[in-house]
Structures are given as C-alpha cells and as structure tokens.
C-alpha cells in the first residue's frame with residue numbers, strides 16, 4: 031500500500047491507569063488493538079461471545095505483552111440481554127472506563143435474525159453497539175477524557191439511500207447481504223456524528239467519539255463471502271489486503287493518540303493511516319443521523335422494555 035503512516039505502534043502513548051473495552055478482540059483487528067494497547071500498559075477487557083476464543087486471546091495477549099491486566103468478559107452482540115448483562119457486570123466491577131472500542135462486526139452473512147428478531151448485521155454492527163454505548167456513557171463521561179471509537183468501513187459506499195434501508199432494516203424480502211453491510215456501516219458513521227453532536231449540545235467536552243475505516247484487511251471477516259480455503263480467498267488475503275497490524279492503526283490512533291484531544295477530533299470519520307476521510311454525503315446528513323437515533327431508541331424500548339432511553 032502506498033499510503034504513508036501518520037501513526038504507528040510506537041506512537042501509542044503510555045496507557046498506565048487506563049481501562050479499555052474492545053468488542054470482538056478475540057481475533058482480527060480487535061485482537062491487534064488489544065495487544066498493542068496492553069503492551070502500553072492499558073487494562074483490557076476482551077469482550078467477545080465465545081469464552082474459549084476469548085480466553086485464548088487473553089492468554090496470547092498476556093504472553094505477548096507481559097501485561098496481566100487483561101480479562102475476558104462475555105458479550106454476545108446477537109442478544110440484547112447479553113449486552114445488558116455485560117454492561118451491568120462491568121459497572122458492578124469497575125468505576126471507570128477510558129476507552130470503548132466498538133470493533134466487533136460481521137460482514138455479508140446470509141439473512142438471519144438475532145435473539146431479539148433484528149437482522150444479524152444490523153443487530154451486531156449497529157443496534158447492540160448503540161445499546162452498549164448508551165449503558166456505558168455515564169461512566170465514560172465520569173472517566174473523561176475518554177474515547178469511543180466505532181469501527182465503520184468504506185463498505186458504507188455499497189449503499190446510497192439511507193431512509194428506505196432503515197425502514198426495512200430487518201426484513202427478509204429484498205435482503206441483499208452486501209447492501210445491508212454497507213447500510214450498517216453507514217449507521218456507524220451516522221451514530222458517531224449524532225452522539226458527538228448531542229454531547230456537544232449538553233456541554234460534555236471530555237468524550238471524544240469518532241469512527242474509522244480500518245482498510246481492506248486480511249482477517250476472518252470475509253468468512254461469509256469466500257470459502258477460507260478457496261483460491262479466491264488466498265488471492266484476496268495475500269494480494270489485495272493489508273495486515274491486521276496495519277489495519278489496526280487508524281482505530282488505535284482514535285483510541286489512544288494525544289492528538290485526538292489536542293486537535294479536538296470529534297464526530298469524525300478517519301481512514302488509513304489515521305487521516306480524516308471522505309464519507310458518502312448521506313452519512314453527513316443531519317436528518318439521517320437524527321432518524322437513526324430515534325429509530326434505534328424506539329427499537330430498544332420495544333425489545334428491552336426496561337430500557338430507560340438515552341441519557342444524552
């Protein structure tokens with residue numbers, strides 16, 4: 031890749047005293063982020079759905095970094111009950127949270143529904159991360175300066191119309207796995223912008239929320255589109271992609287770089303390597319952002335009757 035690097039692992043500051051949750055950090059880009067942040071003394075919660083994979087990642091990260099403050103906590107984004115239980119367990123155990131890295135994702139899977147009847151990609155990539163963030167927001171505000179990073183994708187360009195996609199976000203009729211992935215990754219950008227706007231409107235200046243495209247990265251994300259053993263997959267992963275190490279840099283920048291605070295980077299979409307990027311105009315449309323917010327709030331209240339609603 032010809033892009034120059036504005037940020038490298040060596041630029042991650044000392045993170046002693048900081049506590050981070052990284053969703054989907056048992057593998058891929060998330061695991062690299064967890065490892066490199068642990069190497070800089072950050073306390074890490076590996077939040078993932080499989081205890082076996084999560085504990086294996088914890089062991090790998092501890093042995094690679096010598097940092098013993100790395101812990102697995104169960105989080106299944108296909109279950110809002112699991113998200114709630116995770117947030118409650120976390121808040122019972124810890125009274126601070128400095129970095130929330132909403133990294134987990136699923137791409138272009140066949141049509142399916144979460145435990146709550148929400149389409150799989152929409153549930154995983156947007157709704158569950160929104161719900162998780164709302165429950166952790168008070169502790170992030172209390173722990174400020176703090177960071178929220180929502181991992182989006184240039185795949186948001188796969189879709190061009192937001193409102194119709196939102197209306198039929200869990201419908202099987204007309205489901206197109208590629209367009210749906212793009213829609214959910216557009217949601218990550220719109221959510222980021224709306225949350226940043228609402229924080230600012232409330233005079234909360236110490237929470238830095240941003241989103242990013244990590245690059246086209248060799249990881250397990252392509253599991254639903256190509257057989258992992260196929261020739262196509264080998265070509266894709268060997269010649270068309272960057273490594274998970276390089277793919278982690280942009281979100282590591284947003285999660286850790288002092289520049290984010292010194293330059294007051296908020297509500298932005300960054301691309302490799304750690305530079306402001308261009309996103310489709312409809313992800314910069316204020317009405318789309320507000321509509322997504324209202325839609326998600328309504329959906330969560332319907333699915334989780336004890337959800338009190340966003341505090342922001």
Ligand SMILES: NC(=O)c1ccc[n+]([C@@H]2O[C@H](COP(=O)([O-])OP(=O)(O)OC[C@H]3O[C@@H](n4cnc5c(N)ncnc54)[C@H](OP(=O)(O)O)[C@@H]3O)[C@@H](O)[C@H]2O)c1
Pocket residue numbers: 053054055056057058059060077078079080083105106107108133134135136137154181182183184185243244245246247248249250251252
């Ligand atoms: N790779 C790329 O080219 C690329 C490009 C643009 C954006 N991204 C974004 O980057 C992020 C990380 O992707 P990656 O490339 O590292 O993919 P990956 O290797 O497939 O890792 C995805 C992670 O998300 C977790 N996850 C999926 N569904 C979950 C659920 N229901 N509950 C909890 N965790 C769940 C996976 O856990 P399991 O191991 O249990 O499945 C895994 O830990 C994603 O948001 C993706 O959309 C990636």
